[in-house]
Amino acid sequence: MTIFPAIDLKDGKAVRLTKGAMESAKIYSDTPWELVKTFEEMGAEWVHLVDLNGAFAGEPKNLEQIRLIRQNCNVKLELGGGIRDEATIKRYLELGIDRLILGSIAVKDPDFVKAMAAKYPIAVGIDAVDGYVAVEGWGEVSSMKATDLARAFADAGVEAIICTDVGRDGTLSGVNVDFTLEIARASGVATIASGGVRDESDIEALRATGEIEGVIVGKAFYEGTIDLKRFF
Structure with a gap:
């Protein structure tokens, strides 16, 4: 199972949010690329x-920081946030990003996402509040069930589905294993868990299922509740 250390970029800084609220942003670094280098030196693959x-x-909106990260680090990078068209996808790939994450557009235009997945390395981001898909930076909750969206991409050629339980994200309250399994089983696509990871027991619980491809670790690393070096 792949561990994905996470960096959220806001105004050029590395931050973490609680439950996706921008006003909750806590700054962890003014130089995000150095943080990525730290993960790389730990042995992170992604x-x-x-x-x-x-x-x-x-x-x-954070192109300069993303460019600096790519120029200074050799680790594989997956990137999401505001990617709505093919021109943006091409721009990031030319910059050296290894995989792009399409989220809100997957709800609004699934055919576009499928077309992009046929040409480029694409992951679908499914972010859910009480089982329903959240879009536009989690600012809106749609009427679509997360499992239905996952099912729509079952044979679409996407590399992975990244599923986030928004209610747990940044709370250190524990990862939602059951929700992650539901997404994995609905889609049949390699599924990456996100949201609420607190400590090593969360990683072990996901690994024990034998069905989860990876997990994203953010605040647990920054707040010192998990030692990522043990997993690389």
Whole structure:
């Protein structure tokens, strides 16, 4: 199971939110690329990046920091937040990003996402509040069930589905194993858990299922409740 250390980018800084609320942002670094380098030196294979400003604006907003990360680090990078069209996908791939995460657009235009997945390395981000898909930087909750969205991408050629329980994200309250399994089984696609990871027991619980491809670890690392070095 792959561990994805996570960095959320807001106004050029590395932050973490609680339950997706922008006003809850806690700054952990003014130089995000150095943080990515730290993960790389630990032995991480991947780092998960989110352009938070971009998620709300619907277009890239932290390009300079993302460019610095790519220039200074060799670890694989997956990136989400505000990616709504093919031009943005191409721009990030040319920058050297290894995989793009499409979230809100997957709800609004699934055919577009399927077309992009046929051409580029794409993951679908499914973020849910009480089982229903949240969009636009989690600012809105749609009427679509997360499992229905996952099922829609069962044979779409996407590399992975990243599922986040928004209610747990950034709370250190424990990962939602059952929700992650529901998404994995509905889609049949490699599924990455996100939201609420607190300590090593969460990682072990996900690993024990034998059905989860990976897990994103954010605040637990920054707050010192998990020692990532043990997993690389």
